Amino acid sequence: MEESKDIISSVTxxxxxxxxxxxxxxEFIPKGLNEDxxxxxxxxxxxxxxxxxFRLGAFRRWQKMSVPKWAHLDIPEIDYQDIIYxxxxxxxxxxxxxxxxxxxxxxxxxxxxxxxxxxxxNVAFDAVFDSVSVKTTFRKALSEKGIIxxxxxxxxxxxxxxxxxxxxxxxxxxxxxxxxxxxxxxxxGSFCYIPKGVRCPMELSSYFRINAxxxxxxxxxxxxxxEGSYVSYMEGCTAPMRDENQLHAAVVxxxxxxxxxxxxxxxxxxxxxxxxxxxxxxxxxxKRGICKGSGSHLSWTQVETGSAITWKYPxxxxxxxxxxxxxxxxxxxxxxxxxxxxxxxIHIGRNTKSRIVSKGISAxxxxxxxxxxxxxxxxxxxxxxxxxxxSLLIGDKCGAHTFPVIENANPSAVVEHEATTSKxxxxxxxxxxxxGIGPEAAVALIxxxxxxxxxxxxxxxxxxxxxxxxxxxxxxxxx
Amino acid sequence: MKKVSIISPSCPAFSLxxxxxxxxxxxxxxxxxxLPGVSVDIPLDITIEGEGASVNVDALYLCSGxxxxxxxxxMNHVSGGSVSNQLIRGVVGGNARTDFFGLIKVAPDxxxxxxxxxxxxxxxxxxxKVETRPQLEIYADDVKCSHGAAVGKLDEEEQFYMRSxxxxxxxxxALQMISFVSPVVEKIEDEATRTLVYNSLRTI
Numbered sequence: 174m175e176e177s178k179d180i181i182s183s184v185t186x187x188x189x190x191x192x193x194x195x196x197x198x199x200e201f202i203p204k205g206l207n208e209d210x211x212x213x214x215x216x217x218x219x220x221x222x223x224x225x226x227f228r229l230g231a232f233r234r235w236q237k238m239s240v241p242k243w244a245h246l247d248i249p250e251i252d253y254q255d256i257i258y259x260x261x262x263x264x265x266x267x268x269x270x271x272x273x274x275x276x277x278x279x280x281x282x283x284x285x286x287x288x289x290x291x292x293x294x295n296v297a298f299d300a301v302f303d304s305v306s307v308k309t310t311f312r313k314a315l316s317e318k319g320i321i322x323x324x325x326x327x328x329x330x331x332x333x334x335x336x337x338x339x340x341x342x343x344x345x346x347x348x349x350x351x352x353x354x355x356x357x358x359x360x361x362g363s364f365c366y367i368p369k370g371v372r373c374p375m376e377l378s379s380y381f382r383i384n385a386x387x388x389x390x391x392x393x394x395x396x397x398x399x400e401g402s403y404v405s406y407m408e409g410c411t412a413p414m415r416d417e418n419q420l421h422a423a424v425v426x427x428x429x430x431x432x433x434x435x436x437x438x439x440x441x442x443x444x445x446x447x448x449x450x451x452x453x454x455x456x457x458x459x460k461r462g463i464c465k466g467s468g469s470h471l472s473w474t475q476v477e478t479g480s481a482i483t484w485k486y487p488x489x490x491x492x493x494x495x496x497x498x499x500x501x502x503x504x505x506x507x508x509x510x511x512x513x514x515x516x517x518x519i520h521i522g523r524n525t526k527s528r529i530v531s532k533g534i535s536a537x538x539x540x541x542x543x544x545x546x547x548x549x550x551x552x553x554x555x556x557x558x559x560x561x562x563x564s565l566l567i568g569d570k571c572g573a574h575t576f577p578v579i580e581n582a583n584p585s586a587v588v589e590h591e592a593t594t595s596k597x598x599x600x601x602x603x604x605x606x607x608x609g610i611g612p613e614a615a616v617a618l619i620x621x622x623x624x625x626x627x628x629x630x631x632x633x634x635x636x637x638x639x640x641x642x643x644x645x646x647x648x649x650x651x652x
Numbered sequence: 653m654k655k656v657s658i659i660s661p662s663c664p665a666f667s668l669x670x671x672x673x674x675x676x677x678x679x680x681x682x683x684x685x686x687l688p689g690v691s692v693d694i695p696l697d698i699t700i701e702g703e704g705a706s707v708n709v710d711a712l713y714l715c716s717g718x719x720x721x722x723x724x725x726x727m728n729h730v731s732g733g734s735v736s737n738q739l740i741r742g743v744v745g746g747n748a749r750t751d752f753f754g755l756i757k758v759a760p761d762x763x764x765x766x767x768x769x770x771x772x773x774x775x776x777x778x779x780x781k782v783e784t785r786p787q788l789e790i791y792a793d794d795v796k797c798s799h800g801a802a803v804g805k806l807d808e809e810e811q812f813y814m815r816s817x818x819x820x821x822x823x824x825x826a827l828q829m830i831s832f833v834s835p836v837v838e839k840i841e842d843e844a845t846r847t848l849v850y851n852s853l854r855t856i
Contacts, residue, residue, distance in 0.1 A: 577787075581781065581783075584776055584805050587805065593797070
């Protein structure tokens with residue numbers, strides 16, 4: 174055993190292959206945050222008056238709010254005046270053209286921006302580079318079915334009524350400190366509308382890339398699934414390796430109408446910082462969906478391997494009768510990463526169902542928490558929830574925590590929660606080693622088995638990537 | 653050391669100490685029963701400071717009116733090699749409010765700790781509300797820790813089974829509740845007290 178531990182500990186720090194920087198001419202606005210900056214961002218995007226008012230209102234609220242302190246996280250003081258709130262690659266000459274450098278960048282990240290190349294995968298991408306969406310693929314093919322898939326800025330221009338109706342309808346501006354900040358300074362994000370009865374023929378995907386130094390990314394995806402429609406939506410993200418901490422504060426809103434189904438998958442791979450905990454992204458994200466109509470369904474699947482600090486609780490409001498929601502999560506922390514993540518399931522409608530499966534894996538000196546709320550309102554007759562939260566500890570310097578809250582105010586609603594904490598046993602490792610599977614591969618194998626319930630819910634395009642990512646994230650974690 | 657506290661309208665205060673330090677090889681067993689008609693706040697702070705210690709907390713709260721019952725347990729494993737076990741049951745009717753908070757904290761060097769906790773509740777009326785917050789904070793890897801919590805109702809199929817055999821609904825419900833609370837009640841050695849607890853279920 175000792176010898177095998179040596180072999181693993183000799184493996185140096187993680188490989189973060191997305192850690193490169195794209196050398197491209199970019200446009201920045203001055204550092205800092207005030208009403209003039211917000212007016213400037215709004216003007217850069219050519220926004221209508223109502224949206225500027227929305228931003229300013231949010232900013233005024235944000236100024237009165239304080240940073241949430243309840244999470245099991247050690248967050249260093251962030252100087253919000255020391256961040257550049259808007260950075261965009263300089264626009265190329267022709268309309269609809271894209272800078273070859275950018276195309277190369279996304280190519281390297283595995284995101285084909287030219288539709289010809291994308292034959293293999295059946296995925297439409299919206300690629301966001303710092304503060305702007307650079308390209309949305311397959312728009313034409315999608316629009317034939319009436320599906321709108323474009324950047325948020327374009328949606329504001331082309332479909333203002335839809336945006337205005339749903340913006341901040343799920344996550345109110347003053348919901349929390351970071352959602353208020355996002356509402357004031359959000360830059361881009363994907364907008365997606367699936368009309369009545371339409372089954373989206375391909376996976377829709379947003380890819381978020383932070384490139385510029387000293388900036389933050391504040392995107393704002395909005396997904397609306399009209400009656401009886403279906404869409405599977407994926408989100409990926411990466412950033413360069415830097416010694417500074419960069420802030421990413423997104424707000425994701427999802428509206429699911431009667432009998433519609435939305436599947437939202439995330440593979441979060443922001444730069445996690447180096448082995449000594451220097452650098453990395455602060456990922457403070459508010460994601461929430463509402464199952465508005467009866468029989469609607471929203472499923473969250475997330476694989477969280479990146480970020481120095483993660484503060485994220487994708488939640489569902491189950492308002493429609495017989496609506497249902499699921500939350501599947503794998504969160505991996507290594508070195509000095511910290512994660513406080515989980516979900517909220519608010520049951521309002523009758524016979525609403527939810528299921529939570531959370532798998533936390535902590536290694537190195539990291540801290541990994543599951544935090545959840547299951548709330549049965551008085552009207553949630555016949556509602557049902559089941560939660561399963563497991564933690565796996567690798568090494569004796571890390572921590573794994575579980576903080577669920579259950580509130581039940583309806584006698585016919587049933588809520589169950591169970592959680593366990595365990596480690597990879599010496600027997601398991603020995604069994605693998607004895608059969609010629611190296612310690613590193615054995616850990617990957619065991620972790621993959623442990624996270625299988627969640628990984629199996631990912632769309633195929635993501636599942637392969639996620640499995641590799643789990644193995645890489647845990648490299649050098651034993652010893 | 654075993655301590656039993658029965659909190660009832662005639663004896664409405666929680667009479668046991670709130671803080672306990674458990675040393676190596678020591679045993680501590682607390683049995684707490686809150687009978688209908690009492691609102692009470694129970695804080696428990698237990699620190700396990702030595703190896704081979706064993707701690708059991710068995711608690712039961714029964715509410716049928718407008719009671720407010722809160723139970724807070726801090727189970728602190730400072731030293732490893734010990735076992736703690738919490739078994740907490742609640743039967744909540746009327747327009748009562750109950751709140752259970754239970755934290756199991758395992759310190760960085762408290763290896764070989766075993767800590768278990770379960771909080772199961774029966775919610776019997778439209779106006780009542782149950783809140784439960786079981787929490788785990790684990791800083792050591794070679795441990796066995798688990799918690800479970802549930803809020804549910806009486807199983808109707810069981811009731812049907814009994815009623816189809818001539819047992820009245822009222823009696824069937826009483827039998828169901830007796831079986832639900834018995835793991836805690838059976839920890840009480842005095843038979844008269846056990847009967848008192850079982851009989852009080854019939855008032856809910």
